[in-house]
Amino acid sequence: MSDQTGTMVHDATGVDPLPDASRRGSRQMPLPQQRGPVSALLCGLLAGTDPEASRQRLVEAASLAAAQTPDVLFDEDLQLALFVCYELHYRGFDGVDDTWEWDPELLRARAELERVFEDRLRTAIDPVDETATTAQEVSDALFALAEGGDGPSVADFVLRHATTDQVREVMAHKSVYQLKEADPHTWAIPRLEGRAKSALVEIQMDEYGNGRPGRMHSELFARTMAGLGLDHRFGAHIEHVPAISLASVNLMSLFGLHRRLRGAVLGHLAIYEMTSSLPSSQYSRGLRRLGFGDDVAGYFDEHVEADAVHEQIAGRDMAGGLIEADPATRGQVFFGAAAVCLVDGLLGAWQLGAWEQGRSSLRMPLEAEGTDHGV
Amino acid sequence: MESDGASITVCPQGPLLVRGDFSLTDGTGAEIDNDRGTVALCRCGRSAIKPFCDGTHKLIGFDRPKK
Numbered sequence: 001m002s003d004q005t006g007t008m009v010h011d012a013t014g015v016d017p018l019p020d021a022s023r024r025g026s027r028q029m030p031l032p033q034q035r036g037p038v039s040a041l042l043c044g045l046l047a048g049t050d051p052e053a054s055r056q057r058l059v060e061a062a063s064l065a066a067a068q069t070p071d072v073l074f075d076e077d078l079q080l081a082l083f084v085c086y087e088l089h090y091r092g093f094d095g096v097d098d099t100w101e102w103d104p105e106l107l108r109a110r111a112e113l114e115r116v117f118e119d120r121l122r123t124a125i126d127p128v129d130e131t132a133t134t135a136q137e138v139s140d141a142l143f144a145l146a147e148g149g150d151g152p153s154v155a156d157f158v159l160r161h162a163t164t165d166q167v168r169e170v171m172a173h174k175s176v177y178q179l180k181e182a183d184p185h186t187w188a189i190p191r192l193e194g195r196a197k198s199a200l201v202e203i204q205m206d207e208y209g210n211g212r213p214g215r216m217h218s219e220l221f222a223r224t225m226a227g228l229g230l231d232h233r234f235g236a237h238i239e240h241v242p243a244i245s246l247a248s249v250n251l252m253s254l255f256g257l258h259r260r261l262r263g264a265v266l267g268h269l270a271i272y273e274m275t276s277s278l279p280s281s282q283y284s285r286g287l288r289r290l291g292f293g294d295d296v297a298g299y300f301d302e303h304v305e306a307d308a309v310h311e312q313i314a315g316r317d318m319a320g321g322l323i324e325a326d327p328a329t330r331g332q333v334f335f336g337a338a339a340v341c342l343v344d345g346l347l348g349a350w351q352l353g354a355w356e357q358g359r360s361s362l363r364m365p366l367e368a369e370g371t372d373h374g375v
Numbered sequence: 376m377e378s379d380g381a382s383i384t385v386c387p388q389g390p391l392l393v394r395g396d397f398s399l400t401d402g403t404g405a406e407i408d409n410d411r412g413t414v415a416l417c418r419c420g421r422s423a424i425k426p427f428c429d430g431t432h433k434l435i436g437f438d439r440p441k442k
Contacts, residue, residue, distance in 0.1 A: 136387065140387070143433075147433065202412075202413060205412070206411050206412075210410070210411065210412070215410070277428075277429055277430035278429075278430045278431075278433065278434065281423070281429060281430075304424060304429045304430070305424055305427050305428075305429065306411065307430070308390065308415045308427065308428040308429055308430045309392070309411065309413055309414060309415040309428070311430070312384070312386050312389060312390065312392050312415055313392070313413070316384075316386070
């Protein structure tokens with residue numbers, strides 16, 4: 001950590017690719033197992049295996065479930081269904097026809113789920129800091145919001161107390177986003193102009209490795225998972241992660257896929273960047289406490305340095321640049337920022353609560369891996 | 376907007392954000408390994424990865440008004 005020239009030292013060739021990186025890139029995840037009536041109909045429809053599943057029934061089931069859910073953030077069925085709907089826009093599923101992405105009835109069902117999801121967030125979040133006007137004021141206000149979360153921190157727990165099994169659980173939760181790190185925010189690029197767009201691209205260049213595939217943050221994360229003996233193919237742990245973990249990823253897709261929420265996706269990214277460098281240092285030191293080396297901790301070392309840059313760009317130039325150019329987006333930016341604080345706070349509390357009670361934070365414990373997926 | 380050359384943003388209570396065309400060298404003139412186009416240089420003096428920023432300024436109330 002105290003290396004004079006920073007933590008990441010590279011030779012001329014950059015980082016060697018993962019042994020199965022090329023295979024990983026072309027593989028699609030399988031459709032997940034259903035977790036209730038909506039996801040059962042959705043997966044049955046997409047797989048073409050359930051003769052009872054029809055578009056009409058799916059829309060009706062989504063509408064009914066959305067009206068009846070006690071809390072959509074913790075609803076396994078609805079968060080999984082939303083995840084499946086969104087994933088059609090990213091990499092799709094093995095054996096599922098790509099044309100489902102723009103199927104009008106499927107989009108109608110998705111809209112039912114999105115409505116209850118967004119309503120839940122808007123009910124929980126008070127309008128915050130509606131006065132920040134200049135880019136610097138926006139940056140200051142976002143940093144204050146990022147610092148506001150006083151709750152117990154998973155990164156701090158990893159630093160001090162976590163066992164290797166608990167760290168593996170943390171990575172399984174994270175993997176649903178981190179193995180496609182940066183993608184949800186990239187949807188916003190063509191929806192912006194000027195300073196905000198330039199700033200977002202500046203950040204994303206770094207996320208995508210500045211032209212070196214082996215330096216993409218998603219690849220660095222795959223390396224961390226491999227070092228922990230975890231399957232690092234996208235979607236490999238989908239059956240394990242609970243609703244609140246899916247909600248944290250669905251939040252980014254909701255914001256990223258709707259142009260009307262372009263301010264929210266920037267607010268979301270700004271908070272992600274502003275809550276990364278210090279926790280990444282805690283993760284890195286925690287992994288070293290458990291005896292892991294650069295191959296596992298390297299992802300977090302990279303984020304200590306990268307996100308100390310990104311948080312400055314994200315607050316002032318990106319989010320601040322958007323609000324200066326289009327003050328009407330201010331409410332959205334701060335809504336997006338508050339939403340990530342809320343949802344990721346709940347996810348952290350879920351993980352720490354489970355471990356406090358001596359159980360797994362996943363829907364089922366991780367099985368021993370490392371040799372069974374043919375690296 | 377920016378021509379050739381570097382631009383430096385003095386981030387309030389934070390690092391120096393350096394963009395553009397620059398080289399980073401240590402006291403002997405040796406180039407400091409730098410992976411990214413834009414860098415944040417520590418201004419609070421407490422970073423563990425100097426000369427780069429690691430966000431520590433946020434923990435120590437760097438450059439904030441005295442209470």
